[in-house]
Amino acid sequence: FIMTNKYMYFVANWKMYGALSSLNTLNKVIKFSKSKDINKGRLIYCPPYTLISSFSKKFKNCQIGIGGQNCHEGENYGPYTGSVNAHMLKNIGAQFVIIGHSENRERGENDKLINLKIKSALRAKLKVIFCIGETLNQKKQKKTRSILSKQIKVGLNNIKNKSNIFIAYEPVWAIGSGFIPKSEDLFTTVQYIKSKFKVNFPKVLYGGSVNTQNITSLKEINNLDGFLIGGASQNAKKFIDIVKKTYT
Ligand code: PEP
Numbered sequence: 054f055i056m057t058n059k060y061m062y063f064v065a066n067w068k069m070y071g072a073l074s075s076l077n078t079l080n081k082v083i084k085f086s087k088s089k090d091i092n093k094g095r096l097i098y099c100p101p102y103t104l105i106s107s108f109s110k111k112f113k114n115c116q117i118g119i120g121g122q123n124c125h126e127g128e129n130y131g132p133y134t135g136s137v138n139a140h141m142l143k144n145i146g147a148q149f150v151i152i153g154h155s156e157n158r159e160r161g162e163n164d165k166l167i168n169l170k171i172k173s174a175l176r177a178k179l180k181v182i183f184c185i186g187e188t189l190n191q192k193k194q195k196k197t198r199s200i201l202s203k204q205i206k207v208g209l210n211n212i213k214n215k216s217n218i219f220i221a222y223e224p225v226w227a228i229g230s231g232f233i234p235k236s237e238d239l240f241t242t243v244q245y246i247k248s249k250f251k252v253n254f255p256k257v258l259y260g261g262s263v264n265t266q267n268i269t270s271l272k273e274i275n276n277l278d279g280f281l282i283g284g285a286s287q288n289a290k291k292f293i294d295i296v297k298k299t300y301t
Pocket residue numbers: 066223227228229230260261262263281282283284285
């Protein structure tokens with residue numbers, strides 16, 4: 054098995070960063086996306102809501118995907134100040150949406166709400182990047198598997214067709230911390246996640262402190278289908294470097 058032959062996804066999660074001036078930094082990435090360095094993978098940018106429309110215009114003639122970082126669970130317009138639903142994301146050019154990120158779980162999103170959001174996103178014909186992951190405490194208490202199992206079970210409850218769902222395994226303690234799981238732990242956890250799906254198991258991405266250094270060991274974990282990249286993705290050069298290093 055050669056990692057370089059595998060189709061991989063690289064999802065940039067910009068979180069609450071970025072302004073119109075950030076659009077210039079994308080030129081490098083657009084150029085890279087058209088080079089043969091990346092004929093075996095897909096780049097997907099998830100900027101804040103305010104930039105989705107501009108990003109999608111900017112990426113019109115290339116293969117780079119666009120996604121939102123969350124959505125409201127409602128399917129119709131409604132009196133929900135500050136919210137955006139999946140149809141609205143689709144309408145401005147998004148093809149993907151991140152749902153269940155731990156930064157939003159920390160602010161009160163539970164598995165049931167996440168389930169409603171995922172359903173609404175799938176109905177709007179968005180592909181879902183569904184984040185799951187254990188906290189440091191849960192890890193210490195050896196609850197990682199039971200937590201992941203519950204997040205998957207409740208989060209995907211009553212969703213029959215899972216073909217448009219990616220799972221992003223993001224240990225909460227690895228996000229923004231500079232720490233990543235041990236390779237063998239990551240491999241077995243990803244196998245565990247895949248084992249929860251009897252048929253057509255979803256693509257599984259890893260997220261949490263992926264950078265230009267640790268990618269050389271992360272890329273060896275051959276049951277991964279890609280990476281969700283926060284901090285490092287805001288820098289075009291670093292993001293490109295991570296992709297390049299995955300294939301070399
Ligand atoms: C994330 O928040 O999805 C993430 C992976 O962040 P970072 O890469 O900055 O740890």
